[in-house]
Amino acid sequence: MKNDKIRSIFKCMTFFSYLFFIVFVLTAPRLDKAQPDPYFQLKIMPIVYWLGVITSITSLLISIFFEGVPHSSSFGISVLMLLMAYTNCIPRTMYKNPIYTDAMAFNYQVFYVLKESHVAPGSEGEAVPGITLFSSMLSLIMGIDDILVSKIIQYSIPFITLLFLYLTAQLFTGKKGALLCGLIFIGFNWLGFVFNKQSFSLVLQSLTSYCLAKSFLATPRRSMYATTLLCFVALVVSHPASSFMTMINIFAPFILSSSLLSVLKLNETYLRTLGLRDANRKPFLSTTLIFSLIWIDWNIHQGYPYLYDALTTTINILSEFYGSPVIASEVQGIASGYTPAYRSITTTRLYGMSILSVTIGLALAFFYMFNKKFDLKSIFLSSWFLSTLPLYLYVLYASRWLEKPYLYALFPFSILLSWFIMDFYPRRPFTKIVTKLTKSLLVSYCLLLVLLLPVTMYAHISFVYPSTPSLRLMDYITKHVHGTISIFGGHIDVDYFVSVNEPSELYIKRIYTRTEKFDVYWNLSSYDGVAVTFRAYAKDAFVETLTPSTIFIPSLEEKMLMKPELGFARIYVIDSWDILYLKQ
Amino acid sequence: MKMRLCYITTFFALTILSVFYSYAPPFLYFRYLFAPLLISYLPGSMLVKIIFSKNENLDPLERLALSFGLSMVLTILIGLFLNYTPSGLNLNTMFVSLALLTVVVSVGSLIADHARKSLNSQ
DSSP: OHHHHHHHHHHHHHHHHHHHHHHHHHHOOOBSOOOSOTTHHHHHSOHHHHHHHHHHHHHHHHHHHOTTOOOOHHHHHHHHHHHHIIIIIHHHHTBSSOOOTTHHHHHHHHHHHHHHSSOOTTSHHHHSHHHHHHHHHHHHHHTOOHHHHHHHHHHHHHHHHHHHHHHHHHHHHHHHHHHHHHHHHHHHOTTOOOSSHHHHHHHHHHHHHHHHHHHHHTOOOHHHHHHHHHHHHHHHHHOHHHHHHHIIIIIHHHHHHHHHHHHHHHHHHHHHHHTHHHHHHHHHHHHHHHHHHHHHHHHHHHHHHHHHHHHHHHHHHHHHHTTOOHHHHHHTTOOSSOOTHHHHHHHHHHHHHHHHHHHHHHHHHHHHHHHTTSOHHHHHHHHHHHTTHHHHHHHHHHOSOTHHHHHHHHHHHHHHHHHHHHHOOOSSHHHHHHHHHHHHHHHHHHHHHHHHHHHHOBTTBSOOOOOHHHHHHHHHHHHHOOSOEEEEEOOSSSOOOOOOOOOSTHHHHHHHHTTTTTOOOTTGGGOSEEEEESSOOOTTEEEEEEOOHHHHHHHHHHHHHHOGGGOEEEEEESSSSOEEEEEO | OHHHHHHHHHHHHHHHHHHHHOOSTTHHHHHHHHHHHHHHTHHHHHHHHHHSOTTSSOOHHHHHHHHHHHHHHHHHHHHHHHHTSTTOSOHHHHHHHHHHHHHHHHHHHHHHHHHHHHHHHO
């Protein structure tokens, strides 16, 4: 009887989640530009969207945690895909002028291939030809333009990645655990997916991981290893950094696990007689403790300014609710784009999420390593996660791009967490209660993240890290500059945004007109100023084009010098990437 | 086996027609249907058939996902190869190479099936 009720609720929820999806797709608002409002996404999304998110989550939860629900792989994964569509893909489809982040640079590469039949020599396309070649082939054989191809690929990357993660998790946790793993992955993936080489290589990375895990855990066969190698070659040509990390993240634990297992198998009896395994735990634990202390200390030291910033912003946002519009006054008159209020929030979010995932993942990795008594799966998974830590440390000390190690660690982390939630049942009463509480907390936290994902997403990109010079330039333009300014911005290695004030299709047409050797300096005389910036925010600004600033700044200046009648002069220089030229 | 051969031949005929002879709707929609299948499903699917036999531990979802993934891999590798040839990447070279690869892999899958069957009968 109870099962029947649950089954009917489940069917009802699933039906409605699909229904809301169809209704939303048919009636979705088409937007010209984003407003400078921290709650923009929350305000513009219709109620059907939120109902769709809630029903698909409910349906997924029933499917995971209740017995007696008709369950099959294809059904479970379809609900999971629906949730991915709600949280990652749908918000991007609503804009008339899609802002593609890195896509502009890649569209240029694809366009070059379509025109010249070869990848642009000396370009990034030549260094990482995977995405360019695949997009070009799709564009040529389907007979569609490269802009549409970039849309298609961007929307399909999350689904294929999720599918491979689901299949990999299935090897460890079973079908229900794999569904939970997908849910965790969606919740913890605040970075979103964009059309760039990193996102594209994620598909190949997840495929390689799956093939390797499959050959290691399920069917150890030569043909499977050959397939893995084939995937790895494609990954190498798609993104060398990803493949290097995959090599470290997967092949290293693979080799380590194999050698560790063989050593343990040889010495197990001997170790047991000496009782050495228990004794070995102590140095392990103390090392971990020291490592954790150093790591926590570093994070507090590094994260303090962001934490302070985030606290101030939170207070500002709260005070806005109670009548004093602090943020509104801060961004008044600025064109569509990310508000400065988002800087600290996004940074803290990324920092906090990284710390959380590393802490939980580390605890689980060690737990499985010891608790499962060197089981094959636990060794593989734990070492997979542990091998992502050196990259974290490197990034903390040497680079500011925390999102890369975060993404690499997210795959084993999601599997570890779902495995723990689904399969760990202690025997002692007290441990039982504690475990139950921890599991409920973790699941609730994941759900909260999934729900917050579309709320905190702003102008369809979930993650942005505006640099301080860009913010200062924006601030200067907003306060002191009048007239129309042409803004050049962007960088091919990181995601950026531009504000497009024109709701027309001009933006898309511009790509085709500018493909002649990055010729970006037409009719400068019609503007009152030119701003070169990493990310662009401006009042009354019309964005002309996108291209890596470092490439065109010297040429731009040369052109300005050659034509003194234009009357431009460097007015405001923040750094080598953020410069403002105004007419004197 | 004969059926599969029949399906593949029909698919190729339709794809060639749709890619090279359809410039406007409604025939253009056939191109949108067949071309992605040729790039992102068929080569991988045939390769999966070579690697895994039917009775092996691989459910339909896994087969589908691997087909997509491996097709992507093969397409990228073909593109890379073509990029270093003098003719480069254009519609003709891409289509011919993809079609050739798919035919080769399909024949390979048929041979693998035949070999497995004869092994089982022995």
